[in-house]
Amino acid sequence: MLELENIAKTFHAGTPNEVRALRGVSLKIEPGSFVIVIGTNGSGKSTLLNAVAGSFIVDTGRLKLKGHEITRWPEHRRAQFIGRVFQNPFSGTAPSMTIAENLALAAKRGRARGLGWALGSSVKTDLYERVRAMGLGLEDRLDNAIGSLSGGQRQSLTLLMAGLLKPDLLLLDEHTAALDPKSADQVIRLTEEMIRRDKLTTMMVTHSMHQAANLGDRLIMMVQGRVLHDFQGAEKQRLSPEDLLARFEEVRCSEQLDETASEMLSRQYV
Amino acid sequence: MTLLVGSFTMGLILSLLALGVLISFRVLSFRDLTVDGSITLGGSVAAILLASGWNPWLATLIAFFAGAIAGTTTGILATRFQINGLLAGILVMTGLYSVNLRVMGKSNLPLMKETTLVTFAQSFASSEAKWSFGRWEVSVQDICVVVMVAGLISSVALLMYAFFRTNLGLAMRATGDNDQMIRALGVEVGWMMTFGLALSNALVALAGALLVQYQGFADVQMGIGMVVWGFASVIIGESLVGSRQIGLLLVGAVMGSILFRLLVAIALRWGLNPNDLKLVTAVFVFAALVLPDAITHLRKRMAST
Numbered sequence: 001m002l003e004l005e006n007i008a009k010t011f012h013a014g015t016p017n018e019v020r021a022l023r024g025v026s027l028k029i030e031p032g033s034f035v036i037v038i039g040t041n042g043s044g045k046s047t048l049l050n051a052v053a054g055s056f057i058v059d060t061g062r063l064k065l066k067g068h069e070i071t072r073w074p075e076h077r078r079a080q081f082i083g084r085v086f087q088n089p090f091s092g093t094a095p096s097m098t099i100a101e102n103l104a105l106a107a108k109r110g111r112a113r114g115l116g117w118a119l120g121s122s123v124k125t126d127l128y129e130r131v132r133a134m135g136l137g138l139e140d141r142l143d144n145a146i147g148s149l150s151g152g153q154r155q156s157l158t159l160l161m162a163g164l165l166k167p168d169l170l171l172l173d174e175h176t177a178a179l180d181p182k183s184a185d186q187v188i189r190l191t192e193e194m195i196r197r198d199k200l201t202t203m204m205v206t207h208s209m210h211q212a213a214n215l216g217d218r219l220i221m222m223v224q225g226r227v228l229h230d231f232q233g234a235e236k237q238r239l240s241p242e243d244l245l246a247r248f249e250e251v252r253c254s255e256q257l258d259e260t261a262s263e264m265l266s267r268q269y270v
Numbered sequence: 271m272t273l274l275v276g277s278f279t280m281g282l283i284l285s286l287l288a289l290g291v292l293i294s295f296r297v298l299s300f301r302d303l304t305v306d307g308s309i310t311l312g313g314s315v316a317a318i319l320l321a322s323g324w325n326p327w328l329a330t331l332i333a334f335f336a337g338a339i340a341g342t343t344t345g346i347l348a349t350r351f352q353i354n355g356l357l358a359g360i361l362v363m364t365g366l367y368s369v370n371l372r373v374m375g376k377s378n379l380p381l382m383k384e385t386t387l388v389t390f391a392q393s394f395a396s397s398e399a400k401w402s403f404g405r406w407e408v409s410v411q412d413i414c415v416v417v418m419v420a421g422l423i424s425s426v427a428l429l430m431y432a433f434f435r436t437n438l439g440l441a442m443r444a445t446g447d448n449d450q451m452i453r454a455l456g457v458e459v460g461w462m463m464t465f466g467l468a469l470s471n472a473l474v475a476l477a478g479a480l481l482v483q484y485q486g487f488a489d490v491q492m493g494i495g496m497v498v499w500g501f502a503s504v505i506i507g508e509s510l511v512g513s514r515q516i517g518l519l520l521v522g523a524v525m526g527s528i529l530f531r532l533l534v535a536i537a538l539r540w541g542l543n544p545n546d547l548k549l550v551t552a553v554f555v556f557a558a559l560v561l562p563d564a565i566t567h568l569r570k571r572m573a574s575t
Contacts, residue, residue: 053454079456086450094447096514097440104437105444110456113437145514161455 001201002029002169007051007061008225021047022058023225029203029218034195037205038212038244039222040251045205046087048222049171052203054078066168080110083167083200085158085175092158095147099138099157102146103127106161134160134190152183156190163194170195172204176211188215209241223251273535275412281531282419283480284499288507288523289430290473291500296519297434298446298466300348303359303497305474307366308340310493312475314373317488320384330387330479337475338468340366345464370490377490386483391418419480426473427520434516442466443516474500495548498555503527505558 004027011019021044029035039045051058052065054075062071065081086092093102104118104127117123124142132139136156138149146154155175162170172191176184188211195202206212212219219236221229221244229247231239287309294302312333319329340362347358371377395410402408433439444452445462453459474496482488506529507522508514538544 074458075453076456076458079454082454084454086454091448091450092454094444094451096447097443101440101443105440105452105455108437108441108455113441113457115433115436115438118435118437118440 001031001033001066002027002052002203003062003064004028004052005062005064007058007063009047009051009056009058013059021225022051024061025222025225025227026061027220027227029201031201032199033218034200034202034216035204036212036216036219037203037222038207038209038219040248043222044225045222046173047225049173049203049205052169053082053084053171077110081168082171083109083162083165083169084171085155085162085173087174087177089151089155089158089178092161093146093154096145098143099131099146099149100124100127100142102157103131103142103161103164106164109161109165109167130160130164131157136186150183152179152186155179155183155187159187159190159194163198163200166198166200168201170200170202172202172206174205174207177207209244212244213239213241221247272409272412273539274532275408275416277531277535278528279412279416279419279484281528282416282423282524283484284477284531285423285503285524285527286426286473286477286480287496287500288503288527289427289520290470290477291497292504292507292519292523293430293466293470293473295501295504296446296514297443297516298463298470300355300446300463300467301359302341302344302467302470303356304340304344304362304366304467304471305359305497305500306493306495307363307370308337308471308474308493309478309481309496310370310488310490311340311366311373312337312478313482313488313492314370314379314478314490315475316479317379317381317482318373318375320381320386320483321379323384326385326387326390326483330476330483333479334472334476337478338472340475341467341469341471342464344471345460345467348467349460349463367490374488374490378487379489380487381482382486387418387480388415388483391415415484419484422480423524426476427524431517431520495551498548498551499530502551502555502558503530505555506530509558 004025006024006026007022008024009022011021025048037045037048050056052063054070054073054077057072062069064070065078070078084092094105100119104123107123107127128139128142131142134156136153138153138157146157149157159175175191176187179187192215194200204216217233217236219229219231219239220227228251287305291305294300315336316329316333319332320326344358344362347353347361348355353361391414392411394414397409397411399410400407401410401413434443441452441457442462442465445457445459445466449459478493481492503526504523505526507524507526508519510525510529511518511522513519534547537550538547542550
């Protein structure tokens with residue numbers, strides 16, 4: 001489904017703010033798999049998702065999606081295959097437009113948009129049913145501006161929008177990080193339901209060890225722009241939040257070791 | 271009374287300007303200064319074609335497309351070449367000044383005996399015919415012009431309303447509302463922005479074309495300050511309808527334009543020096559932009575003390 005071949009990206013190259021966000025990531029994701037991506041701050045996990053979505057073009061390496069070489073495709077062109085939910089609940093919806101209008105926009109993801117009515121009666125009934133199935137009671141408020149909803153409600157709708165036309169690849173970028181615990185649980189429940197029902201190939205970045213241990217069938221841990229661990233199958237199922245924390249501790253220790261070692265060396269030789 | 275009908279007609283014609291500015295300013299969230307140039311472009315293109323004996327409908331239509339080209343240019347500068355939107359508008363506006371002089375061949379072009387849309391509308395009544403409302407008398411010819419212009423503006427507004435409910439129109443609104451989201455849904459934001467600016471400036475040029483036919487001349491200076499005029503109409507319209515719903519915004523822009531023109535006519539009647547008009551308009555727009563925030567701020571401070 002998705003193949004990443006040694007992709008790398010450096011931001012602000014050649015300046016004091018240079019950040020080597022991705023330092024050669026290779027990954028092959030099978031259709032229908034649900035991949036969790038974790039990592040410390042600045043490890044490149046969100047950058048990885050943005051590279052796949054096309055928010056920027058990678059410096060080196062190749063990306064293949066569904067048999068297409070998409071390395072140089074702009075973001076809007078990749079959108080025909082990819083559904084996305086952002087970390088910020090305000091990023092995924094157009095606030096001054098109604099719920100129905102937002103959904104109608106998503107119903108045309110990656111397709112030609114012509115002069116047909118966006119909200120014909122059949123589209124409207126269909127959207128009504130889809131919103132009702134979420135069970136949030138939003139189906140009677142389809143004509144309200146989406147900006148009047150809470151972050152959790154907006155994020156649930158963004159999720160629905162991303163999955164409205166079954167995407168070949170669903171990208172979730174810490175999509176519950178900005179929500180209160182109750183809304184986060186709800187969005188996670190909807191996420192699981194949708195992925196299971198539509199058998200969506202998914203990449204989900206999360207900061208929650210709980211989510212990382214309980215969701216998905218594969219887990220990737222990123223450190224300093226590289227994939228450090230890649231757990232699959234039974235090995236992934238056995239992972240507990242404590243195991244994951246222990247792995248992070250290891251990373252922290254080795255990084256600290258690097259630092260103290262280099263400090264010691266510089267004191268001795270410089 | 272003639273003054274009233276005159277200002278009303280003028281307000282109606284300039285509501286096309288307001289509708290154009292509504293697209294760039296509110297729908298696309300793009301402060302487009304091309305307007306000052308494109309309204310003159312519409313006027314000068316229509317004037318030169320009329321002076322050469324073209325059919326007035328055709329001349330007006332060509333002026334519309336000339337405006338679309340101006341808007342497209344601004345759009346390309348802003349999106350393909352990544353120039354700041356304000357600067358892109360200023361560049362095109364400045365360039366258009368020379369273009370307009372070239373189009374007309376001189377700085378002022380009077381329309382004396384040419385058939386225009388206005389003379390066409392007037393031809394439906396004799397010049398002596400009068401309708402009286404109590405003490406007031408109105409020339410039927412003036413009424414004919416109002417009816418024609420009103421018909422034209424209503425059709426434009428209705429078409430816009432319909433357009434903003436199509437898939438394409440929805441995508442355009444989302445472009446101004448949340449470009450990150452609409453890009454993720456597969457819309458090329460740069461293209462959509464350019465298309466919207468083309469549409470916006472086409473409407474502005476249409477206003478220019480009607481304006482020269484109404485006032486009987488085109489002048490290379492006629493566009494100065496028009497963009498602020500458009501902002502004022504849109505802002506007044508928003509406070510009149512008190513909503514950001516697209517249909518009401520369209521109605522509001524038309525109403526705002528007419529009301530603003532009437533207010534100006536009254537102010538001039540009361541002795542406002544016409545030379546001060548632009549300053550007053552600018553101060554008005556400034557106040558309309560700043561006051562709402564200032565009032566909320568003040569209320570909060572009052573509440574906290």
